[in-house]
Structures are given as structure tokens and as C-alpha cells.
Amino acid sequence: MTGIEATTGYIALALPFLAAALAPLLTRFLGQHAAWPLALAPAAAFVILFGAVPGVAAGDVFLFGFDWIPSFDVRFSFRLDGLSTVFGLLITGIGTLIVLYSGGYLAGHRDQGRFFSFIFLFMGSMLGLVLADDLMTLFVYWELTSITSFLLIGFDHHREAARRGAIQALVITGGGGLALLAGFIVIRELTGLASMTEVLAAGDALRDSALYVPIFILVLCGAFTKSAQMPFHVWLPNAMEAPTPVSAYLHSATMVKAGIYLLLRFHPALGDTTLWTTILPAFGAVTLVVGALLAVRASEIKITLAYTTVASLGLLVMLIGVGTEAAIVGAVLYLIAHSLFKGGLFMVAGSVDHGAHTREIDQLGGLGRAMPVTFAAAMLCALSMGGVTPFVGFLAKEELYHALEYADPYYVALMIAAILGNALMFAAAFIVALKPFVGRMPETIHHPHEGGLTIWLGPLVLGVAGLLGALFYATYHRLFSGPMASAAVGAPVTIEIGWVPHLNLAFALSMATIALGVAIYLLSDRLRAGIGGFLAAIGWGPDKGFDQAMRGLIRSATAITRLLQPGQLDQYMAVTIAVIIAALFGPLIYTGGWPAIPAFPRLHFYEWAVFALLLGGILPVVLATNRLTAILALGIQGFAVALIFMLLGAPDLSFTQFMVETLSVVILTLAMTRLKLSVSDHRPRRDKLQAGFLAIAAGSGFGLFLLSIAQRPFDRSLSDFFERYSYAIAHGRNIVNVILVDFRGVDTMGEIAVVMVTGLAVLALIRVRVGPKGVRYVNPLEKTP
Amino acid sequence: MRTIIFRFVAPYLTSLMVLFSFFVLLRGHNEAGGGFIGGLIAASAFGIYGIACGVAPVRRAMYFHPMAIAASGLMLAVLSGVASLVVSAQFLTGLWAFPGILGGDVGISTPLFFDIGVYLVVVGAISSIALALEERDTD
Numbered sequence: 001m002t003g004i005e006a007t008t009g010y011i012a013l014a015l016p017f018l019a020a021a022l023a024p025l026l027t028r029f030l031g032q033h034a035a036w037p038l039a040l041a042p043a044a045a046f047v048i049l050f051g052a053v054p055g056v057a058a059g060d061v062f063l064f065g066f067d068w069i070p071s072f073d074v075r076f077s078f079r080l081d082g083l084s085t086v087f088g089l090l091i092t093g094i095g096t097l098i099v100l101y102s103g104g105y106l107a108g109h110r111d112q113g114r115f116f117s118f119i120f121l122f123m124g125s126m127l128g129l130v131l132a133d134d135l136m137t138l139f140v141y142w143e144l145t146s147i148t149s150f151l152l153i154g155f156d157h158h159r160e161a162a163r164r165g166a167i168q169a170l171v172i173t174g175g176g177g178l179a180l181l182a183g184f185i186v187i188r189e190l191t192g193l194a195s196m197t198e199v200l201a202a203g204d205a206l207r208d209s210a211l212y213v214p215i216f217i218l219v220l221c222g223a224f225t226k227s228a229q230m231p232f233h234v235w236l237p238n239a240m241e242a243p244t245p246v247s248a249y250l251h252s253a254t255m256v257k258a259g260i261y262l263l264l265r266f267h268p269a270l271g272d273t274t275l276w277t278t279i280l281p282a283f284g285a286v287t288l289v290v291g292a293l294l295a296v297r298a299s300e301i302k303i304t305l306a307y308t309t310v311a312s313l314g315l316l317v318m319l320i321g322v323g324t325e326a327a328i329v330g331a332v333l334y335l336i337a338h339s340l341f342k343g344g345l346f347m348v349a350g351s352v353d354h355g356a357h358t359r360e361i362d363q364l365g366g367l368g369r370a371m372p373v374t375f376a377a378a379m380l381c382a383l384s385m386g387g388v389t390p391f392v393g394f395l396a397k398e399e400l401y402h403a404l405e406y407a408d409p410y411y412v413a414l415m416i417a418a419i420l421g422n423a424l425m426f427a428a429a430f431i432v433a434l435k436p437f438v439g440r441m442p443e444t445i446h447h448p449h450e451g452g453l454t455i456w457l458g459p460l461v462l463g464v465a466g467l468l469g470a471l472f473y474a475t476y477h478r479l480f481s482g483p484m485a486s487a488a489v490g491a492p493v494t495i496e497i498g499w500v501p502h503l504n505l506a507f508a509l510s511m512a513t514i515a516l517g518v519a520i521y522l523l524s525d526r527l528r529a530g531i532g533g534f535l536a537a538i539g540w541g542p543d544k545g546f547d548q549a550m551r552g553l554i555r556s557a558t559a560i561t562r563l564l565q566p567g568q569l570d571q572y573m574a575v576t577i578a579v580i581i582a583a584l585f586g587p588l589i590y591t592g593g594w595p596a597i598p599a600f601p602r603l604h605f606y607e608w609a610v611f612a613l614l615l616g617g618i619l620p621v622v623l624a625t626n627r628l629t630a631i632l633a634l635g636i637q638g639f640a641v642a643l644i645f646m647l648l649g650a651p652d653l654s655f656t657q658f659m660v661e662t663l664s665v666v667i668l669t670l671a672m673t674r675l676k677l678s679v680s681d682h683r684p685r686r687d688k689l690q691a692g693f694l695a696i697a698a699g700s701g702f703g704l705f706l707l708s709i710a711q712r713p714f715d716r717s718l719s720d721f722f723e724r725y726s727y728a729i730a731h732g733r734n735i736v737n738v739i740l741v742d743f744r745g746v747d748t749m750g751e752i753a754v755v756m757v758t759g760l761a762v763l764a765l766i767r768v769r770v771g772p773k774g775v776r777y778v779n780p781l782e783k784t785p
Numbered sequence: 786m787r788t789i790i791f792r793f794v795a796p797y798l799t800s801l802m803v804l805f806s807f808f809v810l811l812r813g814h815n816e817a818g819g820g821f822i823g824g825l826i827a828a829s830a831f832g833i834y835g836i837a838c839g840v841a842p843v844r845r846a847m848y849f850h851p852m853a854i855a856a857s858g859l860m861l862a863v864l865s866g867v868a869s870l871v872v873s874a875q876f877l878t879g880l881w882a883f884p885g886i887l888g889g890d891v892g893i894s895t896p897l898f899f900d901i902g903v904y905l906v907v908v909g910a911i912s913s914i915a916l917a918l919e920e921r922d923t924d
Contacts, residue, residue, distance in 0.1 A: 651817040
């Protein structure tokens with residue numbers, strides 16, 4: 001097989017979701033062994049995607065999909081090229097190992113089935129994200145990853161820290177996702193293009209358009225929040241509250257790489273502008289150095305690894321920003337290498353935690369003898385992370401140094417950041433992978449032991465893969481890194497870097513990095529104290545800033561609620577009516593379309609009678625000292641209006657008006673008697689004047705509004721239509737009723753649903769009882785005994 | 786309000802009004818009337834009965850809880866729309882049959898059932914509000 005058919009493509013996309021549905025059931029019957037059959041799902045998806053590799057390596061692009069929302073020109077479509085295929089392979093391949101690892105790591109956990117479900121949902125969303133071709137499809141999967149990662153990070157939901165981490169991740173990445181949506185919409189509006197394939201081809205049009213800056217900023221917001229660039233990096237270390245398999249997955253192949261994927265994907269379309277080559281490297285370099293410093297400062301394995309991920313993402317963004325062919329190749333090589341070694345190291349961290357029951361680096365040591373396989377896997381990954389030959393990390397580092405070796409201040413600055421960051425990461429790698437395994441074992445650790453097959457398989461496979469990739473670099477470049485880089489550059493790229501060092505500037509810098517890294521490793525305790533002191537001196541960081549922003553949000557929401565919902569009926573009424581008045585007068589004042597006051601019409605004597613009734617009814621409303629009288633007198637207005645309807649030949653309307661008036665008087669009266677109000681009105685004069693003013697304003701507003709409508713020429717097209725067809729189509733002679741039940745039946749259905757819900761709501765309000773302890777409870781369906 | 790005369794008349798008045806409401810409902814397609822007005826008439830009939838004789842007799846007379854009546858009305862309206870889906874027409878397309886009953890052509894249609902649904906919703910919702918308001922707190 002050299003390609004991928006639409007059917008197999010859909011199967012690959014659906015497999016994780018299928019596994020998510022089956023996971024709870026399988027876990028109930030098989031316990032932790034459910035991991036084996038479940039791992040078949042991502043493994044099968046991996047095999048399917050691998051089938052596309054030869055074709056993709058030859059430069060083919062596989063597209064499949066179907067029309068999803070045709071009215072909006074949205075397709076559910078997918079695209080397999082070098083970039084998405086390699087991402088898909090990483091997601092499904094590492095996903096398989098993670099599932100197996102979770103089986104062992106969470107063995108016997110009460111909610112293991114749920115955990116599997118979540119991680120498969122996440123895997124499916126991530127796979128859809130990288131394969132999506134249509135922008136809206138991409139966005140849907142993008143937000144799905146935010147939501148599923150929220151579930152995963154907050155998996156341990158009875159701990160507050162886990163909940164906070166989950167919410168923080170959701171707020172930051174979900175918010176970025178909304179910015180991305182806006183960006184996509186702007187792209188669509190601007191170019192009329194909806195699919196990635198077309199957008200990539202229209203790169204020059206995008207770059208030259210007036211809206212390039214907003215598109216750039218919006219897409220960047222999405223990518224930067226997802227990929228944890230400064231200052232959005234805070235969610236990533238806090239996401240460590242998730243179980244270790246989640247961290248391993250989120251950090252290696254998935255979540256955080258989504259932003260990088262997006263930048264690589266859009267590089268041919270949006271890249272190569274001044275904005276792109278300044279903003280991205282600036283953010284990337286700062287993130288790289290700060291992340292790496294924080295990594296060395298952390299004293300807990302997972303936190304250290306989390307900050308090295310932040311640093312690595314910074315490095316990637318920096319390289320993508322530089323945007324030359326060599327830089328993109330460096331980014332691609334580093335991305336794959338990072339996925340392999342970071343996934344492995346996180347799983348090692350989990351194994352160490354499992355064996356020694358602590359992740360504090362200072363409390364660990366001498367585990368190497370008890371956990372030899374884990375130690376070996378850890379060293380393989382760490383050597384790759386440190387950029388030592390012959391590992392894929394080495395290839396990446398050589399290439400990125402090669403990309404930056406120009407005697408230009410811009411490149412020199414980036415090179416310094418890269419060397420510093422790489423050296424710090426080298427040190428961090430060995431702090432995590434070497435320190436716990438060598439030296440003397442502290443007495444606090446009791447009987448450390450190697451985990452089962454599922455526990456050490458993952459890191460070992462990833463470590464070995466990092467070695468094999470570098471040893472057989474020609475095949476590696478031909479099948480994976482080459483096509484991926486070609487897709488990101490937008491033109492075919494050949495990569496030649498191998499594991500045998502050449503004596504050139506890049507190699508010298510590489511040696512310097514390693515030397516610096518060793519020095520930092522040896523001095524790490526002192527450095528940690530120094531950075532800690534510095535951070536304590538600053539005090540305020542983005543993490544605290546997030547908390548303050550959230551508190552501010554809640555406080556302003558409370559303030560607005562207090563303003564809009566003071567809990568006083570007369571204020572609600574006053575505000576509502578004031579808004580109506582503004583809505584009535586606003587357009588009249590704005591357009592200046594004041595209606596001409598028509599001449600007073602000649603009236604028949606019975607019309608004069610109705611008019612007199614109307615006026616006569618108002619007086620008692622205003623003058624009544626008794627509320628009941630006022631309500632009854634108000635009913636007279638309604639009756640007079642109903643009479644007018646009847647005189648003008650609208651029996652249906654007048655009929656309904658009569659009934660509505662009667663019932664509203666009855667219900668108002670009932671409500672009044674229930675409210676236990678004083679019989680007469682005792683409000684101060686000021687309130688009365690205010691209410692009177694509102695009433696007059698609203699009344700005259702409605703009057704003017706109706707007048708201005710009546711002065712427009714009457715459009716008979718709808719009346720003609722209904723007159724012609726109400727009997728022919730709907731067999732009814734009463735046009736009003738035919739419209740209600742036939743022509744506009746869906747409207748009526750909505751309305752009766754509203755009537756129904758209103759009834760329930762009113763019932764609930766009437767039925768509110770205050771219990772003995774002041775607790776309100778409602779029983780809307782309660783019957784009288 | 787509970788004068789002897791009112792209490793004596795109210796049951797007759799109520800039954801007349803309910804009958805009238807059926808009449809208004811059924812003739813609505815060709816003459817002035819329809820489900821909404823019919824429902825309002827029936828609701829006010831129950832309201833009058835309640836004012837005259839108290840809430841408990843009304844609830845006994847209606848037998849079902851008014852909200853249940855409203856809900857079944859909504860259901861009927863939806864089902865009459867679904868019926869057209871069965872014959873693969875669009876949702877809420879009117880279906881008609883003209884069986885000859887008692888020597889006259891009687892139009893039976895899904896809009897009729899839809900209108901009956903509207904009637905039931907209005908009767909149920911409005912009278913449940915009215916009844917709840919009339920009811921005095923027992924505690």
C-alpha cells in the first residue's frame with residue numbers, strides 16, 4: 001500500500017473515539033490488562049498512517065473528506081502530507097506506549113476506565129487536529145483538545161491543585177482557541193478560502209493584504225497559548241497535577257505541540273515577513289532561556305521536565321520564526337527528537353515515583369541498581385536531550401546551530417540564547433536522568449523496585465527509537481524528517497545531517513554547550529539557590545497574575561450582577577421600561593425620521609364612543625386610591641382596543657384581545673391579593689412622578705413608532721400570498737389561523753413551548769416555600785391536600 | 786366572591802364555556818377562532834369555577850394536573866409535525882384526509898391536531914398559574 005484511502009483514513013480517525021467508548025467496559029472486565037486490547041486501537045491507527053508514509057515521502061498529499069455544513073461551505077476534510085503524517089505517527093505511536101504505560105501506572109485505580117476514556121478522547125481530538133484540512137474542522141478539534149486536556153489535568157478532581165491546574169489550562173488554551181477561531185474567520189472572509197490546502201497556496205495574497213496583522217496576531221494567540229510561550233507558559237507546569245502518563249503524553253507528542261504544528265503549518269502562508277521573523281524569535285528566545293532557568297531551579301522531577309518542555313517549545317518557536325530552510329529543518333528534527341526523549345523521560349519520572357514514592361530530586365539517589373532497565377531508558381533519553389551523538393537530539397542540535405551561525409547581531413543574539421538554553425537543558429536532563437540513579441541511596445527509600453513490562457517498555461522503546469533514528473539517519477530523513485520539513489518550508493527539502501560529527505563551527509559550539517552543561521550540572525545546587533532567591537525578590541509572576549485576573553473577573557461579575565439584579569421589582573420594571581424607551585426613541589432621534597402628525601380623522605359616533613371609553617378608562621387608573629380599581633380600570637383600555645379591532649374587521653384579534661384582557665385582569669388581581677400589599681398606594685411623590693414620566697415616555701414612544709410605521713407604504717406581497725394560498729394549500733378560510741397552525745407552524749410550536757415553560761417558571765415562583773431553616777424549596781407540581 | 790348565586794351558576798357557566806371553547810377550537814380553521822383563543826376561554830372558565838367554588842373542586846374536575854395537560858399538548862403538537870416526516874414530507878407539513886362522515890366532508894388534518902395541542906398547552910399553562918394563585922397557603 002502506498003497511499004491512504006478515505007475509508008481507512010476515517011477508520012484511523014475514529015479508532016481512538018471507539019476505544020474511548022469501550023474503555024470503561026473493558027476495564028471493568030479486564031482490570032489493568034484492558035490496556036493491551038485498548039492499545040490495539042492507536043496501534044492500528046499508527047499502522048494505517050504508516051501505510052501513507054511511502055507515498056508522502058514521495059511527495060504525495062492525500063486529501064479526503066465530505067461536505068459537513070454545506071450552507072456555510074464547511075467541509076469535514078483531512079489532509080495527509082509530510083507534516084500531518086509525522087505528527088499523526090507521533091500521536092498514535094507514543095499514544096500506544098502511553099496507554100500501555102497507564103495500564104501499569106494506574107493499575108488498580110478506581111477510575112482507570114474513565115482515565116482510559118479521557119486519554120483516548122484526547123488522542124482522537126489531537127489526531128483530528130493535525131490531520132484536519134478545513135479550518136473549521138481544525139478549530140473544532142483544537143477546542144476538543146482543550147476540553148479533553150481539561151478533563152485529564154483535573155482527573156484527580158478531589159484535589160484543589162488539580163482543579164486549579166485544569167481550569168487554568170482550559171482558560172488559557174481555550175481562550176487562545178477563540179482567538180484562533182477569529183483568525184480563521186478573518187482568513188475566510190478575506191480570501192473566501194476554507195481549506196488549508198487552498199490557504200497555503202494563497203500565501204502571497206494573505207501576506208500582502210491589509211488584514212495580515214490581525215490574522216497574524218490572532219493565529220499567534222492560538223499557537224502561543226497552546227504551546228505555552230511566555231507569558232502563557234504558566235498553565236504547563238501547573239498541568240503537572242495530572243497523572244504522570246498524561247504529562248508524558250501532553251508534553252511529548254500532543255497538546256503543547258499543537259501550537260508548534262499550527263506555526264509550522266502556516267509558515268508557508270504567513271511566514272517570511274518582518275513581523276514573523278521578529279516576534280516569534282523574540283518570544284521564543286525569552287521562553288527558551290526563562291524556561292530552562294526555571295527547569296534547573298525546580299527541585300521536583302516532573303516540574304523540571306515541565307520547564308524543559310517550556311524551554312524546548314521556546315526553541316522551536318524561535319527556529320520557526322527565523323524561518324530559513326535550515327532553521328525549519330532544525331525545528332523539525334528537534335520536534336521529533338523532543339517528542340521521543342520527553343515522552344520517555346516523563347515515563348521514567350513516573351517509574352521513579354512508583355518505585356521510590358517521591359519525585360524530589362534531593363531525596364533520590366542510588367536507584368540504578370534496583371531499576372536497571374529504567375536507568376538505561378533514562379540515560380538513552382537524556383543523551384538524546386543533551387544532544388550527544390549518536391542520538392536524534394544530536395542531529396537536531398547540529399542543524400539548529402548550523403542554521404544560526406551567521407555573523408549578524410540578530411543571529412548572534414539568538415545563538416547565545418540557544419547555547420545557554422541548550423546547556424541548561426543538558427544539565428536538566430542529567431539532573432533528572434542521572435542524579436536519582438547514582439550515588440548513595442537515602443535511607444528514606446524502602447525497597448525500590450522495577451515496574452512491570454508495561455512500565456518500562458514505553459521509555460525503553462522511545463529511547464531506542466531516538467538512537468536508531470540517528471544511526472539510520474538516511475532512512476529517517478527520507479521517510480520522516482524530510483517530508484515534514486518540506487511541508488513546513490513549502491518546497492522540497494533534502495536533509496543530510498548525520499551522526500558523525502564534522503569539524504566545523506557548529507561542532508565547536510556543540511562542544512562548548514556540552515561543557516557548559518556539565519558545569520551547570522555540577523553547580524546545579526548553587527544555581528538553584530541563586531534563581532530561587534531572585535524569584536523570591538521579584539515575587540510577582542504570571543501564575544499569580546492569573547489568580548488575580550480570575551479574582552478580578554469574579555469581582556467585576558459580582559458588581560455587575562449587583563447593578564443589574566438588585567432584587568427590587570420596581571427597579572427591574574423601571575430599568576426595563578427605560579431600555580424600551582431608549583430603543584423606541586433612539587432610532588427616531590438618530591435618523592430624524594419623526595412621523596408627521598396626521599390630521600384628525602372623521603369618526604363615526606360609535607368610534608367616538610370607543611374613544612371616549614378609552615379616555616374614560618385612563619382617569620380611574622391614574623386617580624384610583626385602590627389598587628384593585630386601578631387594575632380593573634386598566635382592563636377597560638384593553639377592551640376598547642379589542643373593540644377597535646372588531647370595528648376594523650379583525651374578529652380573531654379582537655376575540656383574543658378580549659380573552660387576554662380578562663385573564664390578565666383576573667391573574668393580576670389574584671397576584672395582588674396574594675402579595676399582601678397595602679390596599680392603596682403610599683409611595684412618595686418623587687417615585688410617583690418618576691413612574692409617571694416613564695409611563696408617558698413609553699406611551700408616546702410607542703405612539704410615534706406606530707405612526708411612523710403607518711406612514712410607510714403598505715407592502716401587500718405577504719397578504720396577497722396568504723389570501724391566494726390559504727385555502728388552496730391549507731384548506732382553511734381563516735387566514736390568521738392558517739398562518740398560525742400551517743404556514744408558520746414552527747413559530748407557533750416555539751411559542752407554545754415558551755408558554756409551557758413560562759407556566760412552569762411562574763408555578764415555581766408561586767410555590768417557593770421557605771423552610772424551617774430559611775432554606776427555600778420548590779415543588780412546582782405539588783397538589784393541595 | 787362566593788355568593789350563593791355565583792356558586793350556583795358557576796358550574797353551568799363553566800361547562801358552557803368549556804363547550805364553547807371546543808366549538809371555537811374546532812371551527813378555527815375557517816371562521817374566527819382557533820386553539821389559542823379556545824384555550825384562553827377554557828382557562829377563564831376554570832378560573833371562574835375556581836373563584837366561585839374554590840380550587841380543590843377545579844383540580845378534581847380537571848383530573849390531570851394542569852401542567853401535565855400542557856405537556857401533553859406540546860407533545861401532541863410535536864407529534865403532529867413528526868407525522869409528516871413518516872410520509873417523508875418536511876417537518877410540520879399539513880396532511881389532509883376528507884372522509885365522508887354523516888353525509889358531509891369532514892377535513893381531518895395534522896394542523897387540526899396541532900391546534901388541539903396549542904389549545905391544551907394554553908389551557909394547562911394558564912389555568913395552572915391561575916389555580917396556583919387562587920390557592921391560599923396552607924402553612
